[in-house]
Amino acid sequence: MSNYYHELAAKLFDDIEKDTADSAGVSRPAYSDIETRTLAYLEAFAKENGLASCSDAAGNLIFSRPENIDAKEYILIGSHADSVPQGGNYDGLAGIIAGLLCLLKASETSATFKHPVKVMALRGEESAWFGPCYISSKALLGQLSADELSSKHKSDGRTLREHMEAVGIDTAPIAEQKPLLASEEVLQYIELHIEQGPLLVEKKIPAAVVSGIRGNFRHKRIRCVGEAGHSGAVPRAYRKDAVMAFADLMTRLDESWLTILQKGNDLVLTSGMMGTEPAKHAMTRIPDEVGFSLDIRSQSSHVLEAMKLMLRGEMATISLDRGVRFEMDEEHSVAPALCDPQIVEGLSEAMQATGREPFVMASGAGHDAAVFANSGIPTGMIFVRNRNGSHNPLEAMEISDFMVGTEILFQYLTE
Ligand SMILES: [Zn+2]
Secondary structure: OOHHHHHHHHHHHHHHHHHOEOOOOEOOOOOOHHHHHHHHHHHHHHHHOOOEEEEOOOOOEEEEOHHHOOOOOEEEEEEEOOOOOOEOOOOOHHHHHHHHHHHHHHHHOOOOOOOOEEEEEEOOOOOOOOOOOOHHHHHHOOOOOHHHHOOEOOOOOOEHHHHHHHOOOOOHHHHOOOOOOOHHHEEEEEEEEEOOOOHHHHHOOOEEEEEEEOEEEEEEEEEEEOEOEEOOOOOHHHOEOHHHHHHHHHHHHHHHHHHHHHOOOOOEEEOOOEEEOOOOOOOOEEOOEEEEEEEEEEOOHHHHHHHHHHHHHHHHHHHHHHOOEEEOOOOEEEOOEEOOHHHHHHHHHHHHHOOOOOOEEEEOOOOHHHHHHHOOOOEEEEEEOOEOOOOOOOOEOOHHHHHHHHHHHHHHHHO
16 A cells, blocks of 8 residues: 555544543543544545445444445444543554545545445444443344443443433334344454554564454452461461462463463463452461452363363362362353454455465454354454554554555455
8 A cells, every 4th residue: 555545544543542632542432422523533534535424323433435335235344433541542443444544545546346345433342431342343233231231331320321322322222132233234344453462563474364353261259268377387288278279270270271272272361360368368377268360261162161171170179189169250251253264365365465474363352353253244354563562552553564454454355
C-alpha cells in the first residue's frame, strides 16, 4: 500500500487518540458518548471519501462501497471501537481502520473484491466496563444473556441495558435473544487485530495469520487446606503444609505443560493470584491454608478436558501425600474458537503474495471473532506486531507493520 494510505492511517489513529485521551492512554468506554463520538468521526471520514455507511440494531456502524451497502452476501471485516480504561489506542481500532483503508483502496484503484465487503465498527467488546465481554457481537447473534444485560457499569452502577438505551439502542429484541444480524448473509468474518503478546516482536515478523482463539477454564479461588503448626517443632513427616502442597501442584502442572507442548499441542497456564491468610499467617507458622487462582487456556478442547481431569488427579494424589485437601470454587469456561482452515490458507497465500513468509499463530487473548466463529460463521484473523503488550497506555504498533497487515487483508479480499 502506498505512502498515501500510510499517512492516512497515521492521521486517523492520531485524531481518535487525541479525542479520546485520558490522563494516561485512551479511554473509550463501551456504550458511552466517547465511543459514539469515535464512531461519528469514522462515519464522517467515510462520507468524505465516498463510502456508504449505516448503523445496525446494536448501535454498530457499517461501512461499504456504495453499491454494496445492501449486499445480501458479503464478507464482514470487524473489530471494536471501545477500549479498556486508560488503554492503548490500537486495540480494536486497528481492525476498523484496516477495513476502511481496504474499501478506500478498492474504490481508488481498479481492484475488485471477490465478494462484497462490509466493515463493522463494533461497540462494547471489552469486559472492563460491565463484566461481560463481546457484548455487541453477542447481541448481534442473539447470545447476550439476561444476566449480562443487567450487569452493572464499573463506576456509575447503571445497568448495561440502561447504557445501551442511552445511546439509542432498542434493547427489547436483545433481551429476547433475537439475532439482529442475518448470519447466513455473512460469508466470512475477518478481523485484523494487534497481537497482545510478545511473539511477533520476538520473531521479528510484522504480521501473522491466526489459527484460532484459545478457549479456557478458570478458577478464581481454589483453597488448599492443611494444618497449622510451629515451624521449628513439627518434623517433616507430621506436617500438613498447604504451601508445599500448592508448590507440588504447580510443579506437576508445569511438567505436564511441557509434555503437552512437546507433543505439539497448545497450552498456557497461569496462577496469577496466590497467598496465605494475612489474618493468621506468620514467618514461624506452618501455613494451614493457601488460596490461588488458575487460568488454563488452549486452542484444543481435548487438551482443556485432559487438563481438567489431570488437575483433579494431581490434587487427589497430593492430598494423600501431604495430608491436605483442595476445595474448588466454581469453574468458568469458554470454548476454543478455531479459525476456518480455508481462510487460514487463503490469508497465508495472501501473505505470501505480498512478499512475506507465511506465519500462523494462536491467539491467546479473546476477540469478537470468537463469537462469530462459534456461531458457525467461517472466521479468520490477522495479527499485527505490537510492543509492550496491550490493555495499557504503552501499547505500541508501528504504522508500517499495520500497513503490512492491511495489505494482506486487501490482497485476500481482492485476489
Ligand atoms: Zn481488542
